Amino acid sequence: xxxxxxxxxxxxxxxxxxxxxxxxxxxxxxxxxxxxxxxxxxxxxxxxxxxxxxxxxxxxxxxxxxxxxxxxxxxxxxxxxxxxxxxxxxxxxxxxxxxxxxxxxxxxxxxxxxxxxxxxxxxxxxxxxxxxxxxxxxxxxxxxxxxxxxxxxxxxxxxxxxxxxxxxxxxxxxxxxxxxxxxxxxxxxxxxxxxxxxxxxxxx
Amino acid sequence: xxxxxxxxxxxxxxxxxxxxxxxxxxxxxxxxxxxxxxxxxxxxxxxxxxxxxxxxxxxxxxxxxxxxxxxxxxxxxxxxxxxxxxxxxxxxxxxxxxxxxxxxxxxxxxxxxxxxxxxxxxxxxxxxxxxxxxxxxxxxxxxxxxxxxxxxxxxxxxxxxxxxxxxxxxxxxxxxxxxxxxxxxxxxxxxxxxxxxxxxxxxxxxxxxxxxxxxxxxxxxxxxxxxxxxxxxxxxxxxxxxxxxxxxxxxxxxxxxxxxxxxxxxxxxxxxxxxxxxxxxxxxxxxxxxxxxxxxxxxxxxxxxxxxxxxxxxxxxxxxxxxxxxxxxxxx
Amino acid sequence: xxxxxxxxxxxxxxxxxxxxxxxxxxxxxxxxxxxxxxxxxxxxxxxxxxxxxxxxxxxxxxxx
Numbered sequence: 001x002x003x004x005x006x007x008x009x010x011x012x013x014x015x016x017x018x019x020x021x022x023x024x025x026x027x028x029x030x031x032x033x034x035x036x037x038x039x040x041x042x043x044x045x046x047x048x049x050x051x052x053x054x055x056x057x058x059x060x061x062x063x064x065x066x067x068x069x070x071x072x073x074x075x076x077x078x079x080x081x082x083x084x085x086x087x088x089x090x091x092x093x094x095x096x097x098x099x100x101x102x103x104x105x106x107x108x109x110x111x112x113x114x115x116x117x118x119x120x121x122x123x124x125x126x127x128x129x130x131x132x133x134x135x136x137x138x139x140x141x142x143x144x145x146x147x148x149x150x151x152x153x154x155x156x157x158x159x160x161x162x163x164x165x166x167x168x169x170x171x172x173x174x175x176x177x178x179x180x181x182x183x184x185x186x187x188x189x190x191x192x193x194x195x196x197x198x199x200x201x202x203x204x
Numbered sequence: 205x206x207x208x209x210x211x212x213x214x215x216x217x218x219x220x221x222x223x224x225x226x227x228x229x230x231x232x233x234x235x236x237x238x239x240x241x242x243x244x245x246x247x248x249x250x251x252x253x254x255x256x257x258x259x260x261x262x263x264x265x266x267x268x269x270x271x272x273x274x275x276x277x278x279x280x281x282x283x284x285x286x287x288x289x290x291x292x293x294x295x296x297x298x299x300x301x302x303x304x305x306x307x308x309x310x311x312x313x314x315x316x317x318x319x320x321x322x323x324x325x326x327x328x329x330x331x332x333x334x335x336x337x338x339x340x341x342x343x344x345x346x347x348x349x350x351x352x353x354x355x356x357x358x359x360x361x362x363x364x365x366x367x368x369x370x371x372x373x374x375x376x377x378x379x380x381x382x383x384x385x386x387x388x389x390x391x392x393x394x395x396x397x398x399x400x401x402x403x404x405x406x407x408x409x410x411x412x413x414x415x416x417x418x419x420x421x422x423x424x425x426x427x428x429x430x431x432x433x434x435x436x437x438x439x440x441x442x443x444x445x446x447x448x449x450x451x452x453x454x455x456x457x458x459x460x461x462x463x464x465x466x467x468x469x470x471x472x473x474x475x476x477x478x479x480x481x482x483x484x485x486x487x488x489x490x491x492x493x494x495x496x497x498x499x500x501x502x503x504x505x506x507x508x509x510x511x512x513x514x515x516x517x518x519x520x521x522x523x524x525x526x527x528x529x530x531x532x533x534x535x536x
Numbered sequence: 537x538x539x540x541x542x543x544x545x546x547x548x549x550x551x552x553x554x555x556x557x558x559x560x561x562x563x564x565x566x567x568x569x570x571x572x573x574x575x576x577x578x579x580x581x582x583x584x585x586x587x588x589x590x591x592x593x594x595x596x597x598x599x600x
Contacts, residue, residue, distance in 0.1 A: 027224065027225070028222070028224070029221060029222065029223065029224075030219035030220060030221055030222050031219060031220060031222035031224075032215045032217065032218070032219055032220075033217065033218045033219065033220050033526065033529070033590040033593050033594055034215075034217075034523055034525075034526040035220075035222065036523075036525045036526065036584045036586070036587070036590060037522050037523070037579065037580060037584050038578070038579040038580070038582050038584055039522055039576075039579045039580055040584075041227075041231070041579070042579065044224075044227055044228055044231045045231050045234075045235065047228065047231070048228065048231035048232040048234065048235040048236075049235045049239075051232050051235070052232070052235050052236050052239050056239070068250075069250060072542065075247065075248070075250065076243060076542075078248055078250075079242075079243035079246075079247050079248035080239045080240060080243050082248040083238070083239045083242040083243055083246075083248070084235065084239045086242075086462055086568070087235055087238055087239060087242075089464075089465070089466045090568065090571070090572055090575075093466065093572060094572055094575050094576050094579070097576050098522070098576070098579070098580075100503070100513060101513045101516075101518040101519055101522070102513065102519050102522060103510065103513045103514070103519070105503065105504035105510070106210050106212040107210065107212035107213070107214070110504040110505070113501075113503060113504050114501055114502075114504075117500050117501040117503070118501060120500075121497055121500070121501070124466065124467070127464065127466075131464075134250075135253065136249075136250050136251055136252060136253050137251035137252060137253050137254060137438075137441060137458065138249065138251060138457070138458050139253070140253050140254060140429060140432070140438060141438055141441070141442050141447055142454075143425075143429060144429050144430070144432075144433035144438060145447075145449065145453075145454065146454075148486045149486045149489070149490055151284075151286070151287060151294065151295075151303055151486075152294065152295040152302070152303050152484070152486035152487035152490055153302045153303070153486075153487055153490045153491070153494075154286075154302035154303055154305060154306030155306075156287050156303075156306075156309075157286065157287045157306035157307060157309040157310075158306075158309065160287075160309075160310060160424070160426060162424070162425055162426040162429045162430065163423065163424040163425070163426060164423050164424065164425055165423025165424060166423075166424075168423075194214070194215060196212070197212060197213070197214075197215045198519065198522075198523040198526050198527070199212075199513075199514060199519050199523075200211075200212075201520075201527060217594070218590075218593040218594045218596070219593060220586060220589050220590045220593045221589065221593075244542075244543075244544060245543065245544050245545055246543050246544075246545055246547050247542065247543030247547075249547070249548060251548075444550055445550055445551070446550065446551055446553055446560075446562060451553070451560045452559070452560055452561060455561070455565055456551070456562055456565065457562075457564070458548075459547050459548040459549060459550070459551065460547040460548075460549060460550070460551045460552065460562065460563065460564055461547050461564055462562075462564040462565055462567070462568045463562070463564070463565055465565050465568050465569055465572075468569075475558050475559075476558070518580070521580050521581070522580055525583075525584075525587065525590070529590075529591070529594055
């Protein structure tokens with residue numbers, strides 16, 4: 001039996017979700033008139049780059065970690081993956097610069113800033129685990145160097161950059177899940193609070 | 205105080221039509237196209253990995269010198285401390301010994317794992333068998349003395365090469381066989397062991413032995429990587445590609461490809477004192493970056509940092525159309 | 537052996553390093569950082585399309 005409406009967890013979750021983000025807020029078809037600068041494009045550009053990273057990464061994962069070393073098509077997708085990562089950090093950092101100079105945390109939007117900052121900080125080890133999973137000289141060098149920094153703070157005791165199996169698992173599954181979850185939270189918070197209004201002129 | 209003066213009101217003004225889904229699709233198309241164009245123009249690097257076999261063939265003296273230090277427990281890995289062994293305390297910042305506190309999770313006994321263990325797998329070599337037996341039966345003090353006597357000419361050779369001086373004649377390499385001869389007395393069975401290890405390495409057997417010593421299937425390359433990192437081959441290749449820590453190397457990629465520009469602040473600290481020459485550089489830099497990362501997350505709450513955008517009004521450029529529209533003149 | 541397939545420009549040679557005081561960066565990284573600064577400046581400077589639509593929205597007093 002369904003139980004009474006007031007005790008239904010499903011109804012509670014659904015009503016809370018709709019209250020926080022009704023459909024017209026989740027996917028609005030309008031934006032405030034102050035959204036009028038190309039700098040606003042760098043957020044969606046970051047998401048777009050992430051989509052290309054995940055797509056190309058999925059293709060690489062389908063054929064296994066050695067594939068790209070011995071086929072042209074594999075190397076092609078590896079290159080797309082690498083350049084998409086460069087593009088991702090490029091646009092994400094420009095997005096960060098824009099949001100800082102707009103003080104985009106104003107009006108109760110601190111969590112938007114926080115989730116964005118943590119996304120950047122999680123993206124860095126996501127990239128590192130990729131670099132040490134390449135199974136080439138670069139991976140050998142980066143792993144034997146990075147181990148010293150991580151060992152020095154005790155992280156090396158449970159996160160071993162010279163352990164390919166572990167690093168590949170983090171790179172292909174665990175850290176992408178974390179990045180996607182953080183980006184989703186970040187975007188949903190922007191939808192909830194709206195894009196931050198301009199700083200009022202004439203005030204201190 | 206934490207929130208500061210924030211009188212940002214919800215927007216009660218006008219809205220323009222804005223197609224977010226179309227924008228996202230266009231953005232994905234543009235990013236995909238950019239990635240493809242960059243791929244077609246530049247591809248991506250794939251420098252082949254070094255193997256222990258290559259190391260032993262290209263730099264046989266360096267290989268033997270490293271193996272000797274693994275045997276006598278003076279190599280970088282042997283004296284590293286946690287997480288590999290208890291032969292060092294690792295790095296610390298004041299009284300904080302995180303490296304030590306988190307313990308040995310990946311034990312490596314360099315003498316057993318890199319020298320004696322692999323040599324014990326070599327069949328049909330009575331001279332080696334007898335040398336191993338002699339070494340294992342000897343007291344620790346004797347083993348140490350043999351190791352030091354053998355290592356001394358190798359260290360002198362390495363020093364001379366680094367300083368560009370003429371190499372001492374005590375270390376020679378046979379041009380045909382690639383075998384290394386070290387002239388020293390009081391070395392016991394160590395020369396026989398080292399010669400056999402070099403042969404094993406040249407044949408490729410040491411690569412396999414280091415990887416599959418525990419089980420058939422392996423994905424953990426810690427042992428062979430640490431062994432190679434104790435030697436000079438990876439360093440040599442890294443120097444050629446400008447990947448060294450003293451030249452912002454952690455930001456760099458092999459070849460002329462862009463690397464990890466986002467690591468600029470992490471790389472920066474290693475270029476200046478006191479970190480540049482500190483034995484605890486890694487832990488100090490990591491702690492600084494940890495604090496700065498927390499500060500980065502907390503920008504909205506840090507007075508001064510959160511106020512800078514108002515002091516340097518780039519926002520006036522970003523929202524210039526809005527300010528013009530809102531000004532009293534524009535509504536007239 | 538360095539293996540790069542089919543690139544129009546071969547970047548598999550040691551980098552040209554740019555030296556400035558104690559800063560040593562490969563040219564590729566300098567270009568990337570430079571382009572980021574340019575992109576930031578250009579993104580702010582360039583007018584964004586749809587000014588007429590926004591002006592109409594402001595005149596119409598539209599709030600959706």
